[in-house]
Amino acid sequence: MKQIYKLPVILAVFLLSFLASSLSYAKEDSAKEYMIVGARPDKLFVIDIKARKVEKTFTIPDSTAPQNIVISPDGNVAYVVTNGLKSIVGIELEEGNVVFRADLDYKDDERTWNYGIDLSPDGSEIYSYDIPTKIHLDRFESLEPRLSVFKTNAGLEAVVAREFPMPRRIHLLMTAKSGALYAMGWDFYKIDVQTGAYEVAYPLRHWTKENLSQPDALAFWPSWDNNGIFSTPIYYARTDMAEDNMARYRTGVLSLDLETEKFDMIDFQGEPEVLFSTVYHPNRKIAYAAYNTLLKIDLKKAETIKRIDLDHSYYQTEISADGTEVYVGGTACDIAIYDSEDLSRIGEVILPNCPDMGATVVRMIHK
Amino acid sequence: MKLKTIIPMTFILLLSGFLSACSDDQEKTVEVFNISEAEIQAGRSLLADNCSGCHMEAADGTFSRISQIRKTPEGWDMNIARMMIFHGLDIEPEDRRSLVKFLADTQGLAPSETAAHRDVLERKHNIIEQGADPDLMAMCARCHTYARVALQRRDKQEWQNLVHMHLGQWASIEYQMLARERDWRADALGPVSEQLGQMYPLKTPSWDEWQATKWQDMSGAWRMVGHLPGMGYMDGIMKVTAVGGDRYDVTYDLIYSDGTAATGTGKSIVHSGYEWRGAATLGDQKYHQIWAASEGGNVMTGRFFKRDHPEDGMIITAWRKTDNTDGIIKQGIMNIVPSALKVGQETEIVISGVNLSGDVSIAGAEVTLKSTSPDRIVISARAEMAGSVVLAVGEDNAVMNIYTQVDYIKVTPDYGISRVGGGGGPIPKVMAQFEATGYSNGPDGLANTDDDISLGMVPAAWSVENYNAAAAAMQDAKYAGHITAQGTFIPAIAGPNSARKYGTNNAGDLKIIATYRDAERILTAEAHLIATVQRWNNPPIM
Numbered sequence: 001m002k003q004i005y006k007l008p009v010i011l012a013v014f015l016l017s018f019l020a021s022s023l024s025y026a027k028e029d030s031a032k033e034y035m036i037v038g039a040r041p042d043k044l045f046v047i048d049i050k051a052r053k054v055e056k057t058f059t060i061p062d063s064t065a066p067q068n069i070v071i072s073p074d075g076n077v078a079y080v081v082t083n084g085l086k087s088i089v090g091i092e093l094e095e096g097n098v099v100f101r102a103d104l105d106y107k108d109d110e111r112t113w114n115y116g117i118d119l120s121p122d123g124s125e126i127y128s129y130d131i132p133t134k135i136h137l138d139r140f141e142s143l144e145p146r147l148s149v150f151k152t153n154a155g156l157e158a159v160v161a162r163e164f165p166m167p168r169r170i171h172l173l174m175t176a177k178s179g180a181l182y183a184m185g186w187d188f189y190k191i192d193v194q195t196g197a198y199e200v201a202y203p204l205r206h207w208t209k210e211n212l213s214q215p216d217a218l219a220f221w222p223s224w225d226n227n228g229i230f231s232t233p234i235y236y237a238r239t240d241m242a243e244d245n246m247a248r249y250r251t252g253v254l255s256l257d258l259e260t261e262k263f264d265m266i267d268f269q270g271e272p273e274v275l276f277s278t279v280y281h282p283n284r285k286i287a288y289a290a291y292n293t294l295l296k297i298d299l300k301k302a303e304t305i306k307r308i309d310l311d312h313s314y315y316q317t318e319i320s321a322d323g324t325e326v327y328v329g330g331t332a333c334d335i336a337i338y339d340s341e342d343l344s345r346i347g348e349v350i351l352p353n354c355p356d357m358g359a360t361v362v363r364m365i366h367k
Numbered sequence: 368m369k370l371k372t373i374i375p376m377t378f379i380l381l382l383s384g385f386l387s388a389c390s391d392d393q394e395k396t397v398e399v400f401n402i403s404e405a406e407i408q409a410g411r412s413l414l415a416d417n418c419s420g421c422h423m424e425a426a427d428g429t430f431s432r433i434s435q436i437r438k439t440p441e442g443w444d445m446n447i448a449r450m451m452i453f454h455g456l457d458i459e460p461e462d463r464r465s466l467v468k469f470l471a472d473t474q475g476l477a478p479s480e481t482a483a484h485r486d487v488l489e490r491k492h493n494i495i496e497q498g499a500d501p502d503l504m505a506m507c508a509r510c511h512t513y514a515r516v517a518l519q520r521r522d523k524q525e526w527q528n529l530v531h532m533h534l535g536q537w538a539s540i541e542y543q544m545l546a547r548e549r550d551w552r553a554d555a556l557g558p559v560s561e562q563l564g565q566m567y568p569l570k571t572p573s574w575d576e577w578q579a580t581k582w583q584d585m586s587g588a589w590r591m592v593g594h595l596p597g598m599g600y601m602d603g604i605m606k607v608t609a610v611g612g613d614r615y616d617v618t619y620d621l622i623y624s625d626g627t628a629a630t631g632t633g634k635s636i637v638h639s640g641y642e643w644r645g646a647a648t649l650g651d652q653k654y655h656q657i658w659a660a661s662e663g664g665n666v667m668t669g670r671f672f673k674r675d676h677p678e679d680g681m682i683i684t685a686w687r688k689t690d691n692t693d694g695i696i697k698q699g700i701m702n703i704v705p706s707a708l709k710v711g712q713e714t715e716i717v718i719s720g721v722n723l724s725g726d727v728s729i730a731g732a733e734v735t736l737k738s739t740s741p742d743r744i745v746i747s748a749r750a751e752m753a754g755s756v757v758l759a760v761g762e763d764n765a766v767m768n769i770y771t772q773v774d775y776i777k778v779t780p781d782y783g784i785s786r787v788g789g790g791g792g793p794i795p796k797v798m799a800q801f802e803a804t805g806y807s808n809g810p811d812g813l814a815n816t817d818d819d820i821s822l823g824m825v826p827a828a829w830s831v832e833n834y835n836a837a838a839a840a841m842q843d844a845k846y847a848g849h850i851t852a853q854g855t856f857i858p859a860i861a862g863p864n865s866a867r868k869y870g871t872n873n874a875g876d877l878k879i880i881a882t883y884r885d886a887e888r889i890l891t892a893e894a895h896l897i898a899t900v901q902r903w904n905n906p907p908i909m
Contacts, residue, residue, distance in 0.1 A: 084538075085538055111535060113538045115538075115542075131538070133531075133534060133535030135535070137421045137423070138421045138422050138423065138431045138432050139432060139528050139531060139532070140528075140531040140532045140534070140535030140536070141531050141535075142530075142531045142534035142535055142552060168541060168550070168552060169541050169542065169547060169550075171542060205548070214548055216544075216547070216548065218542060218547065292869045309868060309869060310869065311869065311870050312863065312869055312870040312871070313869065
């Protein structure tokens with residue numbers, strides 16, 4: 001089945017490399033903003049978000065549930081983690097041709113899951129955090145996780161170019177502008193993608209913040225497309241407060257500026273509230289968080305300044321490049337759109353045939 | 368099948384599940400009754416035919432992995448199901464049943480090894496497991512019951528293999544709450560496997576002894592009594608005819624306390640010498656049975672539940688009345704309904720048992736015999752003085768409580784679970800059944816003390832309220848379902864409900880309230896109900 005894509009892929013790779021310089025990811029005035037999102041079992045959508053219109057629908061071959069998505073710096077290719085976390089499929093966003101495929105269990109007798117993906121700043125390499133299991137004839141053997149580096153021009157049967165052992169339990173990768181790779185897991189690690197050396201860049205499990213419990217944060221959602229800063233809700237308890245005091249249970253926003261590589265954490269509310277993701281306004285003064293509710297958080301005052309109920313749960317929070325519109329997506333088949341000032345509902349996009357987005361991510365591009 | 372031979376211990380070990388390579392008792396000889404050589408050979412052939420493609424057969428006749436584990440029949444069946452779903456095993460249904468039988472007989476669990484976890488095996492759906500190590504609960508029982516762990520026997524290395532299987536089969540296992548804050552893999556492969564190997568090792572005296580005990584044929588006539596929570600009692604006869612291979616044809620003749628009768632037929636099988644598993648049809652209703660026989664084989668206890676609604680079932684006690692020679696095996700009173708008598712009130716009482724004969728009396732009460740048979744005696748009784756007295760039937764007797772008033776009532780279970788279902792989806796609703804029980808304060812006059820006396824089920828009126836302010840804000844009581852006059856909570860349909868806040872499904876956090884009127888007094892009691900979402904995966908051992 002993979003063979004039939006070979007010719008279009010070669011053409012596509014050629015065309016892409018030719019066109020790369022003319023299609024810019026940068027937020028130029030002429031560039032149009034698109035939202036890219038996947039849905040079960042095998043769909044990838046290109047949405048003209050300001051027009052509230054699904055512009056393109058692509059079918060991903062050998063796909064079950066698209067999850068993570070990263071977009072090439074030129075905005076031309078979406079690399080989608082799918083097939084039960086076992087494959088990375090590159091889809092070019094004009095015609096939907098498959099230009100890259102790495103089936104992570106290409107090694108003999110291995111089953112390998114991806115739990116994090118990002119690209120090098122120049123788009124030439126894919127970083128994949130992989131959890132392999134050796135499948136013996138009559139037993140499984142859980143192996144140590146690794147960072148697998150693939151070349152984006154490796155075609156449809158891509159094999160790893162470099163690989164390095166990694167700590168367990170990483171769930172999100174992000175590349176800083178400098179090319180350093182950051183990984184969120186028990187701690188936040190900074191990884192040298194050439195040597196595989198890593199160090200704790202920001203301790204989480206091992207943080208030593210006074211009177212704060214070990215934090216809990218399970219971020220799967222990229223939030224930096226339109227603001228250059230990763231952020232996520234993070235939960236912990238004030239161990240100096242009584243156990244029956246609900247204010248003991250704190251929610252913060254943890255962030256990493258992908259240009260300066262500076263971490264920050266803001267404690268913005270007490271009392272438990274389930275929030276899956278946050279996104280910074282491009283002005284960096286406000287953040288938004290969502291799950292059953294949509295929150296507007298004043299980052300200077302470190303407090304929630306507005307909260308509305310959503311019509312159902314949404315996993316991911318996103319924002320337009322101009323900062324005027326907040327999007328919530330994932331979970332079901334609709335993207336809900338809110339005014340970033342007053343959180344009034346100003347629109348929605350319902351995906352064709354109402355497919356389940358599940359845990360797919362929302363990405364924002366300009367081209 | 369009951370081949371009786373005297374053979375060396377080493378051969379017994381080989382026959383009975385290849386449990387150990389050597390034994391300190393190699394010279395000892397014991398009687399082996401339970402598995403014939405032909406059955407051993409047939410079982411081995413099934414293993415060789417269906418499993419040896421991956422599980423290597425060693426020169427000593429053992430199969431890798433398989434021979435290092437002991438499980439319940441349900442455990443083995445789930446194992447085979449997993450091999451079919453995840454590893455492409457293609458096995459005929461009859462071979463699957465035979466393999467479960469062979470493995471449960473040769474590598475099963477002894478009665479004492481399953482005793483603490485029968486509630487889960489019997490598919491009581493709202494069991495909150497108590498008493499297990501909290502760390503093992505966090506490691507294992509956040510996804511499935513702790514019973515699923517405790518109903519297996521393996522040595523440390525096999526527990527480690529099980530951990531590797533979990534890590535290779537479920538991608539999110541290290542990322543879930545209660546796992547992600549610890550090094551789950553290191554803990555599971557290290558101290559937890561060590562602990563489980565010590566707590567639940569492959570080789571145990573209990574299993575060795577049980578294998579050396581003669582397993583009984585279950586043929587004969589059985590008296591059954593049962594309790595349907597919230598509904599009443601059942602009284603019946605079950606006739607069991609052996610058809611070979613520990614399989615039985617069974618007929619049922621039951622009467623419920625509301626006077627309705629049910630008859631039916633079924634087929635049953637006994638695994639591991641005591642694990643009775645039955646399928647029966649009574650009227651148009653299909654039932655399953657998960658019972659355990661006593662060591663002597665003359666008493667069975669367990670649940671008799673609807674196949675399509677395992678939450679709806681009776682708790683059964685069965686006594687073997689006669690064997691194939693028609694001789695009386697067990698005699699006595701099995702059940703008295705009602706179990707308590709109110710002062711000054713003429714009350715009809717049904718006494719169920721085996722071979723009941725002789726005079727019927729209740730100390731301090733007037734008794735009128737209404738009907739009598741060796742299985743069932745109906746009397747009318749009236750007493751004027753409260754107290755715990757003797758009810759006698761000939762030589763047999765039981766305690767009868769006589770009371771002046773119901774002092775308080777309790778609702779059981781005090782914490783119930785129901786699940787949304789239907790609504791066009793594939794998973795049926797799971798009901799929750801509640802029951803109100805009356806109590807006397809007992810000699811000390813104080814409620815909720817050790818001397819309080821249970822007066823049995825009382826007829827209550829049922830209602831539902833929001834459990835707390837959060838439930839009230841979400842209007843849970845309005846959306847989550849309703850309760851019938853019999854105390855059955857029927858959950859609402861599955862799926863998002865656009866009428867609800869957040870478009871959420873019809874889950875709810877509820878108070879179940881029972882109200883009972885005793886003369887002029889109104890007594891109430893509450894239970895907590897979590898009306899929750901579907902289980903999408905409903906294996907025999909949850």
